[in-house]
Amino acid sequence: MNHSTPILQSPELHSTAQDGPAWVPSADTVASARVTEFMRWLSSERKLSFGDYDGLWRWSVDHIDAFWSALWDWSEIISVEPRGDTLVDAAMPGAKWFPGARMNYVEQVFRHADLTTPAIVFRNEAGEQRELGWAETKRQVAALAASLRRLGVKRGDRVAAFMPNTPDTIVAFLAVVSVGAIWSTCAPDMGQLAVLDRFRQIEPKVMIAVDGYRYGGKSYDRRELLHALLGELPSVEHVVLVPNLDPLASAAVFEHGIDWADAIDGHAPFEIDEVPFDHPLWIVYSSGTTGLPKPIVHSHGGIVLEHVKLTTLHLNLRPGDRFHWNASTGWIMWNLQVGGLLAGATACLYDGNPGYPDMNALWRFVGEARINFFGAGAAYFQSCLKAGVEPRKVADLSHLCAVGSTGSPLAPESYRWILDHVGDVWINALSGGTDFAGCFVAGVPTLPVYLGEMQCRCLGARVEAFDDAGNALIDEVGELVCTAPMPSMPLYFWNDAGHQRYRDSYFDTYPGIWRHGDWVRITPRGGAVIYGRSDATINRYGIRMGTSELYRAVEDLPEVLDSMVVDLEYLGRESYMPLFVVLRPGAELSAELTATIRDRIKAALSARHVPNEVLQVPAIPRTLSGKKMELPIKKLLLGHPIETVANPDTMANPDSLTWFTEFAPGCVQRLGDHHKPASGL
Known part of the structure; x- marks a missing residue:
C-alpha cells in the first residue's frame, strides 16, 4: 500500500490558522477546570510548573513515566500491593507498566459509592425510565458476581454479552470484571454471523443476553436468534436472560438458563478479585472489512488510567456530573460512557434511535435528564443541522456545559450550528479508536475552540504527523503516529500466535511506532485537524x-x-x-x-x-x-x-x-x- 503523504492544495485547509476562535473559556472556567487542578497538584506535590497546556503536554510525553505516575497519585488509584516502577520496558509493542500493582477496574468505580447522586439514569425511545443509585448499583453488581461464581466463572474466563445500552449491561460488565473474568459484548441488532465471528474466537463460558430490543418504533424479538447463537457456541455453559421487551420472558426455554431477576437477587458480600495491572479487562473488536474481526485485548490498569485521564482532564468530569455519549454497546464510545463512572459522574443512557419519533428526541432527553456533557457521532450533529433542528426551542439546555463529537471529522459548519442552536458551550471534538480504547487528540476546557479543529494532543500521547521518511510535520498533513507507548495500547490480539497480526496492524510502516491509519495536520498552536483514513485518500x-x-x-x-x-x-x-x-x-x-x-x-x-x-x-x-x-x-x-x-x-x-x-x-x-x-x- 502506498502511504505517501498528501499534498494539500486548498487554502481552506489552513484557513483556521488565520481565523479567530469561535469559543473562548472564561477565567472562571479555566480556574475551575480539572486540568488546572492537576497542574496545581503538580506544582505543590511534584514542584513542576507549566505556563500553559502545551508545556504540560510536552512534559507528559517527554517524561511519560513521570506523567502516568503523577496521574495515578492525583487520581488516587487503588492498588492492594505497592505499584513499583511505572514503566519497565518502553518497547512498542510490548511495553510493561506498573508490574507491582494489583487492582481492579470495579474498585476504582465504587470509590464513589457514597455519592448521593445517581450512578445511572436511563431512558429508551419508548419513554421508559429508570434510575439506579450508587448503593443499588453496587448491590446488584455484588449479587450478580456471586451468581457468576456459583456458575463456575473465575479469573480469565470470558463472559459474552448480547445486550443493548441499558443499566443492566453496565451492572453485568462490572460484575464480570469484578471476579477477574473477561468481558466482551455485541449489540443485539448485530446479525448472527457478525456475532459468531466475534464470540467464536474467544469461547465464552457464560452468555448474558436480552430477549430483544427496540429501534425506530419497532420491537425485535431476538430469542430465536439467541437459540441459534448458543447452538454455534458450544463453550457456553449457561445463559442469563434479561427481559427487555417481554417482562415475562423466561430463561427456562434455554438449557441451563438463569433469569436475570434471580441472578441479581439478594445481598451478597461485595468481593473484588484484585488482578495484576496487565490482566485482561475486555475484548473489543475492530471494524475490519476482511477476515475475522480483530479481537483486541485491553488491560484493567491501562483502561483505568486512560479513561480516568480522558474523563477528568479532557472531558472535565467531576463527581456528580451527568455524562451522556450516544452510543450502542457495539461501539467503543459505550466503554467510555461507562468510564465516566471512574470519575464519579452519572452515566446517562439512552437506548434506541436518537431520531425517533423526531430529531428532537435526544435533545429532549439531554434537557430533561439535566445532562452536563453530551456527546455523539459527528454525523448526528450534521443530521440535526440538515433537518433544521433548533434544540434550545424544544429543551431546557441550561445544565449543558459541553458537547463532544467523534466517529468522523466534525465539519466547521457543525461547530457553528452547535454554538448557534445549542448554546455557548465548549465543543470537544475527539479522535481516537477502538484499537487502544482512547483518544489521541481531544480538548481541554482551558483552551479556545477553533472551527474545524480539535483543541490539543492528549496528555501522555506523543502524537505526530509523519511524512514517508518518518519526519515530524507541523501545519502539513501526514500519517498520524504515536511515538511513545500508552498504557491502554492492546496487550495482544486473542489467539494471535506470535503477535504477528498485532504487529502488522499498527507497526508495519514505521517499526516501533504506532501508525493509526489517519491523515492528520498538527497546527502551529498545537491543535489537530483529521482528514480521514490514510488508506482511503484521493490521489x-x-x-x-x-x-x-x-x-x-x-x-x-x-x-x-x-x-x-x-x-x-x-x-x-x-x-x-x-x-x-x-x-x-x-x-x-x-x-x-x-x-x-x-x-x-x-x-x-x-x-x-x-x-x-x-x-x-x-x-x-x-x-x-x-x-x-x-x-x-x-x-x-x-x-x-x-x-x-x-x-x-x-x-x-x-x-x-x-x-x-x-x-x-x-x-x-x-x-x-x-x-x-x-x-x-
Missing part, C-alpha cells in the same frame, strides 16, 4: 488529499444530505473518481446541480479533484459507529466480491450495499473510459 494526478474537505464542500449544499467519494486506479490506467450523493427528498441531480457540485469542489480543493462523475444513490454505506465505508466500497468497485469487503451485519444500513453491488461490474470499463481529468486540465 489525483500525483496530488493526495483526505476526503473530509471534499465532503465539507459538497455537503454544504442544501440539496445534498450525504456523500462519498472513492478514487479508483486499476492496472495502470488513469484513475476514475466517482462522487456518490444522497439528495434531499424532492431534489433532482440535474445538470445545474451537478455543475454546482463540480464548481464547489474545484473552488474548495482544486480542479484536479473534480470527480469524473456525480451519481445519485439511495444511501451511503456506514459502519455501526457512523463512519463512511470508503475503503470497502473502493475494493468492491475494483472487482472484489462483496462478501470479502463488507459484512452487512456490522453495518448501520446494509441495504445501501445493493446499489453499489449493481453498479460495480461497470467500473472497470469506466476506468478506461474516464482517462481524462474531469476538470479539463
